[in-house]
Amino acid sequence: MNYQAYDQYIEKHTSESIVELTRFCAQPSVSAKGEGLEECAVLLGEMLQKRGFQVELAKTKGAPVVFAERKGKNSAKTLLFYNHYDVQPVEPLELWHTPPFTPTLKSGKLYGRGVDDDKGNIVSRLFALDAILKADGQLPCNVKFIIEGEEEISSPNLPEFIKTHLDRIQADACVWECGGIDENGVPIQYLGMRGIIYLQLSVKTANRDIHSGLGGSIFPNAAWRLTWALASIKDKDERIQIPGFYDDILAPSEEDLVYLMQQPEPRARYQQLFAVPNFLHYIESGAEDLRIAGVFRPTCTIDGITSGYQGPGSKTIIPAEASAKLEFRLVPDQDPHKIIKSLRNYLDEQGFSDIQMEILGAEKGAKTDINHPFVQQVVQSTKEIYGHAMQIVPMIGGSGPNALILDALKLPIVTSGIGYEGAQVHSPNENILVDLYIKGTKHIVRILKEFSETK
Amino acid sequence: MNYQAYDQYIEKHTSESIVELTRFCAQPSVSAKGEGLEECAVLLGEMLQKRGFQVELAKTKGAPVVFAERKGKNSAKTLLFYNHYDVQPVEPLELWHTPPFTPTLKSGKLYGRGVDDDKGNIVSRLFALDAILKADGQLPCNVKFIIEGEEEISSPNLPEFIKTHLDRIQADACVWECGGIDENGVPIQYLGMRGIIYLQLSVKTANRDIHSGLGGSIFPNAAWRLTWALASIKDKDERIQIPGFYDDILAPSEEDLVYLMQQPEPRARYQQLFAVPNFLHYIESGAEDLRIAGVFRPTCTIDGITSGYQGPGSKTIIPAEASAKLEFRLVPDQDPHKIIKSLRNYLDEQGFSDIQMEILGAEKGAKTDINHPFVQQVVQSTKEIYGHAMQIVPMIGGSGPNALILDALKLPIVTSGIGYEGAQVHSPNENILVDLYIKGTKHIVRILKEFSETK
Numbered sequence: 001m002n003y004q005a006y007d008q009y010i011e012k013h014t015s016e017s018i019v020e021l022t023r024f025c026a027q028p029s030v031s032a033k034g035e036g037l038e039e040c041a042v043l044l045g046e047m048l049q050k051r052g053f054q055v056e057l058a059k060t061k062g063a064p065v066v067f068a069e070r071k072g073k074n075s076a077k078t079l080l081f082y083n084h085y086d087v088q089p090v091e092p093l094e095l096w097h098t099p100p101f102t103p104t105l106k107s108g109k110l111y112g113r114g115v116d117d118d119k120g121n122i123v124s125r126l127f128a129l130d131a132i133l134k135a136d137g138q139l140p141c142n143v144k145f146i147i148e149g150e151e152e153i154s155s156p157n158l159p160e161f162i163k164t165h166l167d168r169i170q171a172d173a174c175v176w177e178c179g180g181i182d183e184n185g186v187p188i189q190y191l192g193m194r195g196i197i198y199l200q201l202s203v204k205t206a207n208r209d210i211h212s213g214l215g216g217s218i219f220p221n222a223a224w225r226l227t228w229a230l231a232s233i234k235d236k237d238e239r240i241q242i243p244g245f246y247d248d249i250l251a252p253s254e255e256d257l258v259y260l261m262q263q264p265e266p267r268a269r270y271q272q273l274f275a276v277p278n279f280l281h282y283i284e285s286g287a288e289d290l291r292i293a294g295v296f297r298p299t300c301t302i303d304g305i306t307s308g309y310q311g312p313g314s315k316t317i318i319p320a321e322a323s324a325k326l327e328f329r330l331v332p333d334q335d336p337h338k339i340i341k342s343l344r345n346y347l348d349e350q351g352f353s354d355i356q357m358e359i360l361g362a363e364k365g366a367k368t369d370i371n372h373p374f375v376q377q378v379v380q381s382t383k384e385i386y387g388h389a390m391q392i393v394p395m396i397g398g399s400g401p402n403a404l405i406l407d408a409l410k411l412p413i414v415t416s417g418i419g420y421e422g423a424q425v426h427s428p429n430e431n432i433l434v435d436l437y438i439k440g441t442k443h444i445v446r447i448l449k450e451f452s453e454t455k
Numbered sequence: 456m457n458y459q460a461y462d463q464y465i466e467k468h469t470s471e472s473i474v475e476l477t478r479f480c481a482q483p484s485v486s487a488k489g490e491g492l493e494e495c496a497v498l499l500g501e502m503l504q505k506r507g508f509q510v511e512l513a514k515t516k517g518a519p520v521v522f523a524e525r526k527g528k529n530s531a532k533t534l535l536f537y538n539h540y541d542v543q544p545v546e547p548l549e550l551w552h553t554p555p556f557t558p559t560l561k562s563g564k565l566y567g568r569g570v571d572d573d574k575g576n577i578v579s580r581l582f583a584l585d586a587i588l589k590a591d592g593q594l595p596c597n598v599k600f601i602i603e604g605e606e607e608i609s610s611p612n613l614p615e616f617i618k619t620h621l622d623r624i625q626a627d628a629c630v631w632e633c634g635g636i637d638e639n640g641v642p643i644q645y646l647g648m649r650g651i652i653y654l655q656l657s658v659k660t661a662n663r664d665i666h667s668g669l670g671g672s673i674f675p676n677a678a679w680r681l682t683w684a685l686a687s688i689k690d691k692d693e694r695i696q697i698p699g700f701y702d703d704i705l706a707p708s709e710e711d712l713v714y715l716m717q718q719p720e721p722r723a724r725y726q727q728l729f730a731v732p733n734f735l736h737y738i739e740s741g742a743e744d745l746r747i748a749g750v751f752r753p754t755c756t757i758d759g760i761t762s763g764y765q766g767p768g769s770k771t772i773i774p775a776e777a778s779a780k781l782e783f784r785l786v787p788d789q790d791p792h793k794i795i796k797s798l799r800n801y802l803d804e805q806g807f808s809d810i811q812m813e814i815l816g817a818e819k820g821a822k823t824d825i826n827h828p829f830v831q832q833v834v835q836s837t838k839e840i841y842g843h844a845m846q847i848v849p850m851i852g853g854s855g856p857n858a859l860i861l862d863a864l865k866l867p868i869v870t871s872g873i874g875y876e877g878a879q880v881h882s883p884n885e886n887i888l889v890d891l892y893i894k895g896t897k898h899i900v901r902i903l904k905e906f907s908e909t910k
Contacts, residue, residue, distance in 0.1 A: 031768065032766065032767060032768030032769055032770055033766065033767055033768060034767075034768075088770060088771075089764070089766060089770050091764075091766065095663075152769070152770075152771075153768050153769050154769065194668070196771075198769045198771070205731065205732075206729040206730060206731045207729055207730035208550075208729065208882060208883075209882065210729055211853070211880060211881045211882070212754070212756045212758060212782055212784070213649070213784065213851070213852045213853030213854055214749070214852050214853065215725075215729075215749070215852070216754030216755075216756045216782070216784050216852065217735070217748050217749055217750075217752035217753070217754045217784070217852070218725075218734050218735055218738055218745055218748055218749045219725075219729070219731055219734060219735070220731065220733065220734075220735060221756060221757060223757035223758075223759070223760055223779075224685075224689065224691075224756075224757055226760075227682055227685045227686055227757065227760070228686055228690075228691040230679075230682045230686075231682055231683055231685075231686035232691075234679070235683075236679075236683040236687075236806065270670075270673075270674075274661040274662055274663065274665055274670075274674070274775075275661060275662035276660065276661045276674055276675065277660075277809075278675065279673050279674060279675075280672070280673055280674070280675060283673055290673055293672050293673055294669070294670070294672055294673045295672075297672035298672070299667070299671030299672045300671075301667045301671045301676060301679075301771075301773055302676060302678035302679055302682065302762070302763065302774070303667060303678075303763050303764050303769070303770060303771060303772050303773075303774065304678070304762060304763030304764035304765045304770070304772075304774060305678055305681075305682070305760050305761070305762045305763065305765075305777070306760065306761060306765040307757070307759060307760045308757065308758050308759030308760065308780070309544070309546075309758050309759035309780055310759045310760075310761040310780075311487065311488065311544060311546065312487060312488055312489075313486065313487030313488065313489075313608050313815060314487055314607070314608050314609065314653045314758070314780060314782070314815045314816060315487055315543060315544055315607075315758060315759070315780070315881075316543075316607075316651075316653070316756075316758060316782060316854075316881065317758055317759075317881065318756055318758075319757070319758065319759060320729075322760070324678075325763070325764055325765075325769060325770070327667055327671070327769070327771060329667070329668065329671050329672070351691065354732075360768060360769045361769060396668070397668045397669050397670070397671065397672070398666070398668030398669065399668055399771075425666060426666045426770075426771065426772065427663060427664065427666070428663075
């Protein structure tokens with residue numbers, strides 16, 4: 001098949017698409033803070049309507065889900081795009097070289113919060129549709145978008161949306177929100193994601209901070225209570241102590257391991273990127289490969305702790321309150337709700353019934369079958385663009401609601417996108433390479449066209 | 456002896472003294488932040504010079520020490536006052552009902568940071584001198600003041616000052632910075648203070664926060680490293696694990712225990728003040744008395760922890776940095792420097808050599824002999840003012856550099872002051888009762904006069 005017309009359109013109109021992306025990213029939409037979500041959903045709805053989509057801003061208990069659909073030539077086939085319009089918080093602000101909500105183009109890179117994750121991918125997909133509509137006058141098949149506003153806080157309201165929209169969201173295959181190339185320029189096909197549990201642990205031991213001279217040896221201390229509770233959950237050898245935590249883990253298949261070990265060994269690259277003096281002991285000892293441990297090992301991560309006096313110098317108090325953000329990454333078939341229940345029981349048994357648990361998110365992990373024909377088609381279709389077929393990665397370390405959609409719709413989920421190693425996703429100075437933006441857009445065109453023409 | 460003239464002067468000129476205190480407290484002097492210390496020392500020097508004192512603002516590596524002396528009638532006897540002009544940080548600001556550095560008089564109480572601790576005690580002492588100078592035209596004996604600006608950060612530069620000023624600061628007895636009545640209106644004589652070690656523990660595991668999806672099962676996490684290190688220092692049963700920590704503790708004497716048990720049992724009062732659901736287990740089990748454990752048990756307190764994301768909702772990162780304020784209260788004869796060394800060795804042995812330790816303060820604990828004649832004189836001299844002799848408390852939970860002065864000058868140290876249970880010292884809404892300000896001032900007059908007339 002000849003993609004010249006589409007590719008030329010994309011190359012010629014890149015600036016227009018980058019301008020649209022810039023406008024979209026200038027609208028803050030930080031789900032962790034509930035900032036700008038409605039406004040961003042309305043803006044996104046307009047962007048979809050402009051392309052002839054029927055749009056619904058579906059109300060939820062949190063941010064609206066933007067659902068959009070448009071019929072295409074082959075009305076027997078439907079491709080679903082899953083994306084999200086929310087972004088991560090921008091703190092620490094002082095580390096940004098350009099303002100996070102004023103996207104800035106410099107030396108072939110666009111900087112700003114969301115330019116990759118995930119607004120860049122959304123606008124790239126719309127740009128691919130523009131190229132097709134311009135050349136063909138219609139879409140090659142039915143296209144649907146589910147674009148939620150709470151992905152970065154573990155999609156608490158997506159299950160309810162899926163339940164109430166199950167008929168309308170039916171599709172034959174799904175393209176996930178993200179994707180991109182590895183550090184060698186090889187495009188990567190991610191087929192699985194870990195699950196996640198995100199919790200806020202908190203404890204209150206008094207109605208106010210108490211002078212530590214008065215009370216250090218008589219009153220409970222919220223910071224100590226939290227410290228001991230956390231230390232009871234995972235020991236310093238990285239063993240998670242919650243009874244049954246490791247019970248339901250499926251060992252990776254032989255095929256999973258083969259594909260994972262085809263990836264470049266990332267040790268030196270990570271050391272350079274993050275200046276880490278060492279990796280965890282099972283990596284350092286050679287007991288586990290970095291590539292396998294990084295995705296097939298469940299985690300327990302403290303994402304933040306706060307308690308008492310945190311300013312310069314000393315203040316002599318017993319903190320009355322302490323809290324921590326605690327996160328687990330789960331692998332198939334760990335059940336987040338079963339683990340949450342075990343954790344609560346375990347804390348109670350260890351004497352920490354004073355530690356309050358607030359669940360901020362809970363999702364299962366899931367994988368798409370490596371051998372599905374749609375997967376193979378998508379993987380081959382990058383050759384003309386990048387000079388390579390996609391490298392299949394059976395599982396990545398990150399999370400997303402792919403289990404929700406996989407379980408509800410029973411379809412294959414593939415990835416395709418505009419990202420690269422230096423994108424600083426979730427960090428200050430998030431950025432994309434305009435060149436990869438063009439390539440990613442071309443890949444979406446090919447996915448749509450080839451999918452539409454397959455029986 | 457007849458104190459009518461002094462007492463009448465104090466009662467008549469209270470407002471003037473409160474105005475001076477208000478002006479003094481309006482000058483911030485937060486040693487933890489290095490805020491306003493020089494300015495405050497200059498202001499204080501002027502207040503002392505106005506009373507005919509020779510004043511030196513002695514330079515140190517930190518805030519200046521204000522040293523002042525004036526000769527008196529009995530030139531063979533010298534009374535030393537130890538005070539401090541620095542105050543605790545005012546955060547959390549939102550809990551103050553009046554601005555902390557704008558002292559405000561309401562219903563017989565003056566509110567503001569430092570109105571008690573310790574600017575109120577300083578100005579009360581100057582007020583007592585005013586009353587004596589007005590009635591007698593001279594002081595009854597030599598009077599010296601050591602007023603430092605770093606008491607709230609554990610007096611890091613006072614040892615050097617004492618060493619270089621040893622000749623000039625010689626005295627026969629010392630009145631400590633603070634004092635006051637208990638909740639039944641009985642004035643209290645505090646004769647001992649615990650020592651203190653104040654540390655900042657910190658750890659850095661990468662050059663920036665890392666996406667927890669990417670790295671949760673491969674990279675070290677600063678928040679976990681700190682949590683485990685802290686949990687290794689004290690277990691959840693309050694046992695401090697540093698080898699040798701409990702070795703040098705002197706058991707309280709029979710006399711210490713008798714006096715401590717004469718104090719009212721504070722359980723119900725503390726529960727009401729701080730809304731604490733429970734005390735530590737050795738109190739709850741009845742194994743130790745609250746009054747004894749509160750002062751004769753050394754402590755290990757987390758005063759604050761900070762790491763990673765602390766905002767609303769969730770952010771999925773592995774924190775690159777974490778730090779904690781850690782404090783020990785020591786009893787005689789625990790040696791802070793020996794314990795600091797043991798702690799470092801212990802952390803290294805436990806695998807935490809990545810945890811950095813910064814020492815923000817280190818002081819020994821010390822006690823004055825209950826049977827010293829000066830103690831007995833001071834204790835009896837409150838009868839006319841409060842209707843009670845002072846209740847002797849052999850040791851309090853708080854700390855101060857009394858061991859420094861006690862060891863250097865070999866003199867008895869007593870307490871006298873303006874405080875009460877509701878003073879909210881170190882907390883928002885610090886306050887004094889004007890009535891107790893008058894009473895405390897009258898006590899200082901009696902201490903000076905009686906001390907001067909004793910052989």
